[in-house]
Amino acid sequence: xxxxxxxxxxxxxxxxxxxxxxxxxxxxxxxxxxxxxxxxxxxxxxxxxxxxxxxxxxxxxxxxxxxxxxxxxxxxxxxxxxxxxxxxxxxxxxxxxxxxxxxxxxxxxxxxxxxxxxxxxxxxxxxxxxxxxxxxxxxxxxxxxxxxxxxxxxxxxxxxxxxxxxxxxxxxxxxxxxxxxxxxxxxxxxxxxxxxxxxxxxxxxxxxxxxxxxxxxxxxxxxxxxxxxxxxxxxxxxxxxxxxxxxxxxxxxxxxxxxxxxxxxxxxxxxxxxxxxxxxxxxxxxxxxxxxxxxxxxxxxxxxxxxxxxxxxxxxxxxxxxxxxxxxxxxxxxxxxxxxxxxxxxxxxxxxxxxxxxxxxxxxxxxxxxxxxxxxxxxxxxxxxxxxxxxxxxxxxxxxxxxxxxxxxxxxxxxxxxxxxxxxxxxxxx
Amino acid sequence: xxxxxxxxxxxxxxxxxxxxxxxxxxxxxxxxxxxxxxxxxxxxxxxxxxxxxxxxxxxxxxxxxxxxxxxxxxxxxxxxxxxxxxxxxxxxxxxxxxxxxxxxxxxxxxxxxxxxxxxxxxxxxxxxxxxxxxxxxxxxxxxxxxxxxxxxxxxxxxxxxxxxxxxxxxxxxxxxxxxxxxxxxxxxxxxxxxxxxxxxxxxxxxxxxxxxxxxxxxxxxxxxxxxxxxxxxxxxxxxxxxxxxxxxxxxxxxxxxxxxxxxxxxxxxxxxxxxxxxxxxxxxxxxxxxxxxxxxxxxxxxxxxxxxxxxxxxxxxxxxxxxxxxxxxxxxxxxxxxxxxxxxxxxxxxxxxxxxxxxxxxxxxxxxxxxxxxxxxxxxxxxxxxxxxxxxxxxxxxxxxxxxxxxxxxxxxxxxxxxxxxxxxxxxxx
Numbered sequence: 001x002x003x004x005x006x007x008x009x010x011x012x013x014x015x016x017x018x019x020x021x022x023x024x025x026x027x028x029x030x031x032x033x034x035x036x037x038x039x040x041x042x043x044x045x046x047x048x049x050x051x052x053x054x055x056x057x058x059x060x061x062x063x064x065x066x067x068x069x070x071x072x073x074x075x076x077x078x079x080x081x082x083x084x085x086x087x088x089x090x091x092x093x094x095x096x097x098x099x100x101x102x103x104x105x106x107x108x109x110x111x112x113x114x115x116x117x118x119x120x121x122x123x124x125x126x127x128x129x130x131x132x133x134x135x136x137x138x139x140x141x142x143x144x145x146x147x148x149x150x151x152x153x154x155x156x157x158x159x160x161x162x163x164x165x166x167x168x169x170x171x172x173x174x175x176x177x178x179x180x181x182x183x184x185x186x187x188x189x190x191x192x193x194x195x196x197x198x199x200x201x202x203x204x205x206x207x208x209x210x211x212x213x214x215x216x217x218x219x220x221x222x223x224x225x226x227x228x229x230x231x232x233x234x235x236x237x238x239x240x241x242x243x244x245x246x247x248x249x250x251x252x253x254x255x256x257x258x259x260x261x262x263x264x265x266x267x268x269x270x271x272x273x274x275x276x277x278x279x280x281x282x283x284x285x286x287x288x289x290x291x292x293x294x295x296x297x298x299x300x301x302x303x304x305x306x307x308x309x310x311x312x313x314x315x316x317x318x319x320x321x322x323x324x325x326x327x328x329x330x331x332x333x334x335x336x337x338x339x340x341x342x343x344x345x346x347x348x349x350x351x352x353x354x355x356x357x358x359x360x361x362x363x364x365x366x367x368x369x370x371x372x373x374x375x376x377x378x379x380x381x382x383x384x385x386x387x388x389x390x391x392x393x394x395x396x397x398x399x400x401x402x403x404x405x406x407x408x409x410x411x412x413x414x415x416x417x418x419x420x421x422x423x424x425x426x427x428x429x430x
Numbered sequence: 431x432x433x434x435x436x437x438x439x440x441x442x443x444x445x446x447x448x449x450x451x452x453x454x455x456x457x458x459x460x461x462x463x464x465x466x467x468x469x470x471x472x473x474x475x476x477x478x479x480x481x482x483x484x485x486x487x488x489x490x491x492x493x494x495x496x497x498x499x500x501x502x503x504x505x506x507x508x509x510x511x512x513x514x515x516x517x518x519x520x521x522x523x524x525x526x527x528x529x530x531x532x533x534x535x536x537x538x539x540x541x542x543x544x545x546x547x548x549x550x551x552x553x554x555x556x557x558x559x560x561x562x563x564x565x566x567x568x569x570x571x572x573x574x575x576x577x578x579x580x581x582x583x584x585x586x587x588x589x590x591x592x593x594x595x596x597x598x599x600x601x602x603x604x605x606x607x608x609x610x611x612x613x614x615x616x617x618x619x620x621x622x623x624x625x626x627x628x629x630x631x632x633x634x635x636x637x638x639x640x641x642x643x644x645x646x647x648x649x650x651x652x653x654x655x656x657x658x659x660x661x662x663x664x665x666x667x668x669x670x671x672x673x674x675x676x677x678x679x680x681x682x683x684x685x686x687x688x689x690x691x692x693x694x695x696x697x698x699x700x701x702x703x704x705x706x707x708x709x710x711x712x713x714x715x716x717x718x719x720x721x722x723x724x725x726x727x728x729x730x731x732x733x734x735x736x737x738x739x740x741x742x743x744x745x746x747x748x749x750x751x752x753x754x755x756x757x758x759x760x761x762x763x764x765x766x767x768x769x770x771x772x773x774x775x776x777x778x779x780x781x782x783x784x785x786x787x788x789x790x791x792x793x794x795x796x797x798x799x800x801x802x803x804x805x806x807x808x809x810x811x812x813x814x815x816x817x818x819x820x821x822x823x824x825x826x827x828x829x830x831x832x833x834x835x836x837x838x839x840x841x842x843x844x845x846x847x848x849x850x851x852x853x854x855x856x857x858x859x860x
Contacts, residue, residue: 072497138505261467
């Protein structure tokens with residue numbers, strides 16, 4: 001999720017002179033990038049252009065990430081894909097209270113929020129499936145920080161199986177981090193992000209630590225004469241503590257990179273292989289997923305996973321079913337229960353997310369503690385997986401909104417999903 | 431195939447002080463690259479390292495190409511994969527005459543030739559399937575110039591359907607090439623590579639035109655201060671004529687880039703989409719394929735396709751069956767027949783390939799005109815697809831031999847495949 005971060009700076013927006021983030025896009029604005037052979041100069045998106053890339057060009061980018069960067073496959077295995085039976089409902093006119101005032105329909109919300117794809121599953125059946133911009137049912141979309149929840153789930157599963165001790169120190173696995181901010185941290189603190197690290201999680205500022213991490217991991221082009229770190233592992237060694245740990249929740253992406261590094265060192269397997277073996281081959285995924293990787297081949301565990309909307313939904317449905325999919329236990333039910341229980345809500349409050357009042361963050365998941373027992377995986381630019389067990393509802397959503405974190409869109413979609421969950425429980429969605 | 435090229439320079443080898451190219455590799459030599467988190471310095475393969483990459487490090491590279499460069503998917507569609515029923519035969523001890531003297535077994539040939547994968551299909555059944563190095567049944571291997579035969583097949587199919595006139599001038603479709611060596615060329619001449627272009631198809635010389643083309647298409651890192659072309663289309667405009675056209679066969683990779691550019695402009699679809707729609711979705715492919723692409727998103731049609739060994743075999747089997755697969759006509763039988771008929775053998779002789787005496791090159795395929803009616807798709811470092819219709823035999827082979835073109839290995843494998851075809855016709859393979 002980020003940017004709505006560490007120091008409560010969650011009202012981040014684009015420059016004031018820009019069009020309002022929730023103004024709808026015309027097709028000419030949002031499409032027609034990278035068309036033609038070769039594409040015309042004005043509609044070209046190259047890796048070198050990323051620092052200057054302006055909305056809505058990234059509508060193309062997030063559905064074509066592998067076309068700009070090196071990637072590694074998350075193999076789906078030999079299985080046939082799991083059916084997603086349909087029980088379609090006409091939800092375009094589904095109306096809910098807009099937190100900004102008045103009523104809003106789902107169709108309006110999708111248009112206002114530059115949604116690339118939305119899939120609503122109730123009781124395992126597709127109620128609603130919609131694609132826009134460059135997204136297609138078979139095409140992987142960048143998950144951004146939804147990636148973290150995959151990593152957190154795998155780590156929790158590994159802990160449950162006894163393969164990783166949550167009380168172990170980070171440096172017992174990664175001595176390379178002995179002089180870093182993780183020198184006195186435990187695995188469990190990394191999972192729940194309760195470490196105090198000197199890291200500015202800001203995605204709009206090209207001078208922020210978040211931008212520097214991207215230069216290191218290869219997801220932004222390096223300026224001429226660049227002398228900074230050239231890999232994720234090297235970058236992590238440069239992150240220092242910002243004060244005493246365990247005072248409260250602080251959303252810092254490099255924690256997930258550390259967690260993934262530990263997972264890989266402990267298991268001896270690349271993150272993409274772990275995800276394939278532990279989850280992707282078992283949930284009936286329709287398509288391979290992929291990770292963008294740094295120049296040492298390490299996956300961008302903080303935000304580099306790309307999967308299809310349908311497969312993200314299948315993943316969510318497996319969680320909703322207590323870790324079961326395709327007639328087998330993929331993830332132990334105790335692992336799912338642990339995540340859903342959440343963490344200390346007072347520690348979460350420390351981060352100042354008024355938008356998520358009463359929530360907690362546990363094992364890389366956002367826990368609502370609301371009446372639907374909803375949990376969420378969240379990523380910037382509007383990526384999310386919403387699971388409301390009490391409503392038997394799973395909603396996967398990909399977007400490419402104007403700014404990394406847009407409180408107006410976030411609140412709008414949260415209201416929509418909560419209203420959908422409430423209606424689902426009343427049997428009102430058909 | 432290249433390098434064994436244009437001016438008959440097919441005795442290209444690595445420097446004389448190197449180990450002989452066909453000396454077998456120890457596992458320690460051929461494996462263990464890019465292992466560990468992060469990989470150790472001595473076993474690291476980064477994009478920036480490519481110019482200095484020494485054998486056998488590229489055994490890893492050709493099975494992991496997408497991990498170094500941007501790529502685009504060749505989607506396999508919604509189909510279930512086509513069965514490859516097994517009728518396994520113990521062919522390790524299959525013996526044949528080694529052109530260098532004496533007898534050789536298939537197992538010895540595989541070891542001598544740094545074979546990454548070999549799959550032999552007779553009458554649609556798997557006789558033999560073997561993986562080595564970093565290749566896995568589900569992992570795509572770089573096809574190098576085997577890619578060209580895919581492009582040639584699609585172009586021939588498009589011509590057959592009336593979507594492309596082989597007598598049309600190149601510049602009627604690509605006015606951008608009006609000042610290039612293709613200014614007075616016809617589509618048909620591009621297909622058969624009978625154009626005289628000032629292009630040095632040499633893969634071992636870092637100063638060759640082939641190397642410059644790679645700098646342009648993004649498959650080699652650009653030196654600091656690089657001012658050359660930064661895309662395939664831009665590069666093609668710089669290639670000039672070397673003399674009068676249509677004098678004889680001259681293997682020049684940029685012809686295939688021109689052909690693919692025409693295909694894309696005529697159909698309005700990217701090459702990866704064309705391959706997916708015309709072939710990959712119809713042959714029961716098990717995995718997606720992918721192309722490496724340049725920074726404008728254009729596929730490297732001369733050598734950038736990566737597919738699995740099993741899917742390359744399925745593709746070959748479709749050709750062997752006159753264009754049929756999965757109960758439907760994928761490619762028109764007249765198209766396959768046209769390719770198999772070959773082209774002018776006198777024009778082929780012009781290129782001086784004594785190794786392929788009596789062969790021809792037609793529509794981007796190598797035609798043997800031998801007793802098995804064998805045709806081949808060939809790529810450097812040992813990639814090939816061998817189809818011997820009279821023996822009902824299809825052999826797919828991936829390799830990562832020491833040098834781009836190794837006449838010893840080429841002859842050895844050609845002898846092996848011809849002997850297998852002869853034995854298949856006698857019913858001797860079981």
